Amino acid sequence: MNATTKDKPEVQWVQIDEEAVGQRLDNFLFTLLKGVPKTRIYRIVRKGEVRVNKGRVEAKYRLQLNDTIRIPPIRVAERSEQMLIQxxxxxxxxxxxxxxxxxxxxxxxxxxxxxxxxxxxxxxxxxxxxxxxxxxxxxxxxxxxxxxxxxxxxxxxxxxxxxxxHELFRGDGVEKTYMALLAGQWRRKKQVVDAPLLKNILKSGERMVVVSNKGKPAQTSFVRLRKFADATLVHASPKTGRTHQIRVHAAWLGHPIVGDDRYGDAETNKIFRSRGYKRLFLHAEQLRFLHPVSGELMQFNATLPQELQNLLDHEQTI
CATH class of the missing domain: 3.30.2350.10 (Pseudouridine synthase)
Structure with a gap:
């Protein structure tokens, strides 16, 4: 669909509050002027059309509390009609x-x-x-x-x-628990996989991650919940946040996640598709961390989607 634009744009005056302190001017403008090309934003800063406290600044300028920013009249594309939400x-x-x-x-x-x-x-x-x-x-x-x-x-x-x-996620301040259905019967009750992961970009542009000593440290704890005739339900708790970490570590165990077209077992996926199941069985079930303001320990649980629950209900428990 064609984008529309706001009529008769006017000069904007924006005063910086605590939330924006320390942010670069260009990044601040990218967020504020959604729909405006980045090249256009850099141009109006370079020409001095954007002023901070009535003076010219560079795009890399770090905003300070109570800075007053003058933003020239500029047409901002309205994206509401461009994007159709399913x-x-x-x-x-x-x-x-x-x-x-x-x-x-x-x-x-x-x-x-x-x-x-x-x-x-x-x-x-x-x-x-x-x-x-x-x-x-x-x-x-x-x-x-x-x-x-x-x-x-x-x-x-x-x-x-x-x-x-972000600081919590970079450290060990967030406990993440996923529910996954692994192919085959995993006989162990618990295992911590400590295997470094290396990210590769294929010629097709597809990302593939492999276990490699050249990779970055990665650790995932797996705990068995239920055994089925040809699959095992587990909790997977990643201690690090590498790309495709749980999926690759599950495959490394010899029990890839059911429905994983990238790292999984083709024959297993074919069998489950014949039962009407077509998606990756990986669900971010729980997050736990201290509230940023109150310091209270918060726990959030996401209900298992119905299509996943239906699959478990129809599987034969061992």
Missing amino acids: PRLKSSLENQIIYEDEGFLVLNKPAGFPVHGGSGVSSGVIEALRQIRPDSRFLELVHRLDKETSGCLLVAKKRSILKYL
């Missing part, structure tokens, strides 16, 4: 909010949708969330989930909260 995604965004306060929200992300646009995808969960909440000044992903993974997804509503949560 009904299932819209329903999840509106009805699957697990928790929300002034600083962040947790939603139960549906499988089949990327968390953000890029790599040939025009939009994802975060772009759709911004569209249905046009009055929200700040909405940013705290972490990521694979397109085919469902479950707990954390979104910050303030820059200060985003910084705090």
Whole structure:
């Protein structure tokens, strides 16, 4: 669809509050002027059309408390009509909010949708969330989930909260628990996989991750929950946050995740597809961390999607 533009744009005056302190001017403008090409933003800064406290600054200038920014009249493309939100995604965004306060929200992300646009995808969960909440000044992903993974997804509503949560994720401040269905009968009750992961980009542009001594440290704890005739339900808790970590470590165990077209077993996937099951069985079931403001220990649980529950209900328990 063709983008529309706002009529008669006017000069904007923006005063910097605590949430934007320390941010680069260019990044601040990218967020504020969504729809305006980055080249256009750099041009108006370079020409001095953007002023901070009535003076010229460079794009890399770090914003300070109470700075006053003058932004020249500029037409901002309105993206609301450009992006069509699929009904299932819209329903999840509106009805699957697990928790929300002034600083962040947790939603139960549906499988089949990327968390953000890029790599040939025009939009994802975060772009759709911004569209249905046009009055929200700040909405940013705290972490990521694979397109085919469902479950707990954390979104910050303030820059200060985003910084705090990023620090938690970089350290060991967030406990993450996933539910996964592994191919075959895994006979151990518990195992910690400590195998470094190396990320490769194939000629096709596809990302493939392999266990390699040249890779980055990665650790995942697996705990068996239930055994079925040809599969094993487990909890997987990653201690690090490498790309495709749980999927690769499960395959390294010799029991790849059911429905994994990239690292899984083709014959197993074929058998499960014949039963009407077509998706990756990986669900971000739980997040635990200290609240950024109160310091209270918070625990969030995402209900297992019905298609996954149906599969478990029809499998033969051993």
